[in-house]
Amino acid sequence: MTTIARPQTLSDWLSYIEQQHPATIDMGLDRVRTVAQAMGLGAPAERSIVVGGTNGKGSTVAFIEAIARAAGWKVGAYTSPHLLRYNERVRIDGRDATDDALMAAFNAIEDARGDTTLTYFEYGTLAALQLFAQAGLDLAVLEVGLGGRLDAVNIVDGDVAVITTVDIDHSDWLGEDREAIGTEKAGIIRGWKPVILGEIDPPSSVLARAYLVGANAIRGGSDFFADAIDGERWRWRDVGFRIELPHPTLRGPIQRANAATAIAALRALDRPLPRTAFIEGVAAARIRGRLQAFDRDGVEVLVDVGHNPQAARELATALKASRVTGTTIAVFAALQDKDAAGVVEALADQVQQWHLAGLEGARAQSAEELRERLAGTAAAGATPHATVVDALQHAVTQAKAGDRVLVFGSFHTAAQALQTLDPGA
Numbered sequence: 001m002t003t004i005a006r007p008q009t010l011s012d013w014l015s016y017i018e019q020q021h022p023a024t025i026d027m028g029l030d031r032v033r034t035v036a037q038a039m040g041l042g043a044p045a046e047r048s049i050v051v052g053g054t055n056g057k058g059s060t061v062a063f064i065e066a067i068a069r070a071a072g073w074k075v076g077a078y079t080s081p082h083l084l085r086y087n088e089r090v091r092i093d094g095r096d097a098t099d100d101a102l103m104a105a106f107n108a109i110e111d112a113r114g115d116t117t118l119t120y121f122e123y124g125t126l127a128a129l130q131l132f133a134q135a136g137l138d139l140a141v142l143e144v145g146l147g148g149r150l151d152a153v154n155i156v157d158g159d160v161a162v163i164t165t166v167d168i169d170h171s172d173w174l175g176e177d178r179e180a181i182g183t184e185k186a187g188i189i190r191g192w193k194p195v196i197l198g199e200i201d202p203p204s205s206v207l208a209r210a211y212l213v214g215a216n217a218i219r220g221g222s223d224f225f226a227d228a229i230d231g232e233r234w235r236w237r238d239v240g241f242r243i244e245l246p247h248p249t250l251r252g253p254i255q256r257a258n259a260a261t262a263i264a265a266l267r268a269l270d271r272p273l274p275r276t277a278f279i280e281g282v283a284a285a286r287i288r289g290r291l292q293a294f295d296r297d298g299v300e301v302l303v304d305v306g307h308n309p310q311a312a313r314e315l316a317t318a319l320k321a322s323r324v325t326g327t328t329i330a331v332f333a334a335l336q337d338k339d340a341a342g343v344v345e346a347l348a349d350q351v352q353q354w355h356l357a358g359l360e361g362a363r364a365q366s367a368e369e370l371r372e373r374l375a376g377t378a379a380a381g382a383t384p385h386a387t388v389v390d391a392l393q394h395a396v397t398q399a400k401a402g403d404r405v406l407v408f409g410s411f412h413t414a415a416q417a418l419q420t421l422d423p424g425a
Contacts, residue, residue, distance in 0.1 A: 006110060010099040013106050014086055017123040024119065024362065027150035032122045036155055038112035041129050045076060045137035048156055049265050050188045052144035053164030054181070055311045056198065056258045058287055059250060060164050063262030064141045067281025069094060071273040073138035078128040078153070080121065080145050083288050083305075083415045084425060090128045092135050105130040121145050125152040139269075147174050149187025160268045161188045161215070163206060164198040164261060167310035172337060182206040189215045194268040196220075198261040218264055226260035236263050236278070243275055246283045251291035251302075252318035259285070289414040291318060294421045298401030300324065301392075303417045304408040307338055312346035315408065319350040326402035331391045331417070332379065333357035334409040336365045343409070344377040351406070353398075354382035357391035359412050367391075388416035 007013040049064060051057050058079050065077045074093055082088040090097035105127035109118070118126070125145075132140050142158070144151045166182045174181045182203030189195045189206075191213040197206065200221030210217040218224065224238040233244050234256055248255040259282050266273060289305040306315050319328060330351040334340045344354075356379065358366040365373075367384030374380055385391035388407070395405045407417040418425060 006107065007103075010086065010102055013103055017106065017118070018120050020123070021117040021119045025121075025146065026119055027147070029150060029152070029155055031116050031118060032126065032152045033155050035109060035113045035116055035118065035126060036129065038114070039108060039126065039130060041126070041133055044129050044132035044142070044156060045140035047138065047159045047269055047271065048140040048142065049160045049162060049269075050142050050144065050153060050156055050158035051162040051164065051265075052148040052151075052185050052188050053162070053198065054167040054169050054185075054308065055306070055314070056164035056254065056261070057143045059255060059258040059285075059290055060162060060198075060262050060265075061141050061143050062250070062285045062287040063248070063259045063282065064265055065091070065094070066285035067262060067266055067273065067277050068139050068141075070280040070284065071277035074136065076128070076132040076135060076137045076140045078125070078132075078141070079143040080124065081411050083411060083418060089124055090131055092131065092137070097131055101131055102127055122152045129156070144188060147181075147184035147187070149184045151187075154188055157190055158188065159193060160265050161190060161193065161195040162198070162261060162265050163188070163195065163202065164258065165310065166199070166203050166206065167308065168339065169308040169310075178203045179205045183209070186210070189213060191215065194218055196261055196264045196268060198257060218268065220257065220261060220264070224260060224264045226256050228256075236260055238264070238267070241267065243278055245279055248282055248285060250285060250287065251293065252314060253321055254314040254318070255290070288418065288425070289411070291315075292418070296396050299396060299399040300404040301396065301421060302404060302406045303414050303421065304406065305411050305414045306408050307334060307343070307410045309339055309342035309346050312343040315406070316347050316350045319347075319406070324402060324404045326400060326404070327352045329353040329355065329395045329399055329403060329405045330379075331355045331357060331388065331395050331405060331407040331413075332370075332382075332409045333359050333367070333388050333391070333413040334365075334370060335359065335363040335412075336369075337363055338410070340370060340373050341377050344374055344379045348378035351378070353395075354379040355385060355391040355395050356382045357385045357388040357413070359388070359410065361412070364412075388413050389420050392417055392420060
């Protein structure tokens with residue numbers, strides 16, 4: 001019998017796992033659950049929180065992780081996609097997984113999977129669960145990749161489920177309206193366990209699922225609140241607890257809502273945290289590509305992964321809240337399956353000049369193709385550029401002190417901008 005040599009570097013492993021299943025996305029739990037059982041994987045930690053939603057998942061995970069670590073807990077966090085390095089997807093005790101650790105986990109998956117094929121994301125999820133199981137964690141926080149009901153992360157029975165927001169995105173897979181998408185997101189809800197809802201008005205499909213399985217639905221704006229006090233402080237409160245907190249270091253008004261959702265999730269666990277952990281954790285939470293700011297000779301450059309109309313509306317709110325004396329210039333590059341016109345419409349009142357950039361890879365499009373899709377919008381006359389780097393350099397050169405440049409539209413867009421703005425990251 002011929003033995004096929006396995007990859008020897010993480011880069012080679014990532015190329016290998018991309019080729020092991022005929023479809024990039026294949027929704028369903030049977031295959032990944034079969035391999036997890038063969039690996040002997042059980043609960044990833046003493047307690048676990050599963051975070052789903054359309055926007056705000058990564059930031060909410062960052063807040064949960066930072067607060068729990070401030071309490072002295074040993075925490076594992078699994079997020080996707082990554083921005084600069086695959087290792088970002090798996091963190092233990094605040095540190096990215098090493099190449100060697102990830103390769104060992106991939107080898108363990110290969111030893112166990114037999115003839116079962118797995119997608120790239122399923123490999124990554126199982127690798128994270130393997131590393132978490134070995135680490136002896138107090139808490140695992142896992143971000144859903146796509147939807148919820150049929151996402152690989154949903155093999156984990158979370159002690160608490162979180163659904164940050166529900167809006168239109170990934171319609172080809174999840175449905176065309178909030179109710180259909182809510183049905184998919186609500187698949188992470190577990191019977192007789194709490195689900196934290198970041199919105200006061202989630203789709204009825206989410207509430208119906210919670211009611212059906214006996215889950216305690218805890219809603220932002222109804223069961224817990226995030227009240228602004230002044231420019232430096234805000235207050236989190238529910239019926240039995242209140243605390244004054246510093247504003248998050250993460251920029252944008254939406255981050256206070258994400259922090260509030262994270263606090264509600266941690267309070268729903270059956271293990272109390274000291275008040276100081278909430279204060280320290282909210283201030284300490286960091287995540288790349290969320291209105292991440294750079295200064296270039298008096299020009300503020302903001303980089304954000306936002307890629308759908310809801311995210312664009314939050315960006316518009318953030319831009320309006322921090323007005324500049326000069327012009328706001330946008331560098332926008334988006335994947336083919338995104339509602340690019342809806343994104344531009346949401347930001348039209350806050351952006352005075354537009355530059356469009358092309359992307360490469362699956363679902364990508366050129367700047368010219370993107371401009372055709374934006375006919376009739378505020379970006380119809382935008383300048384096209386071959387790459388994000390070209391567009392960014394042109395925008396920064398064009399800008400003068402007091403202007404700002406917003407680079408956004410996808411994780412790919414943000415990653416290319418960050419590689420240029422912060423090459424040592």
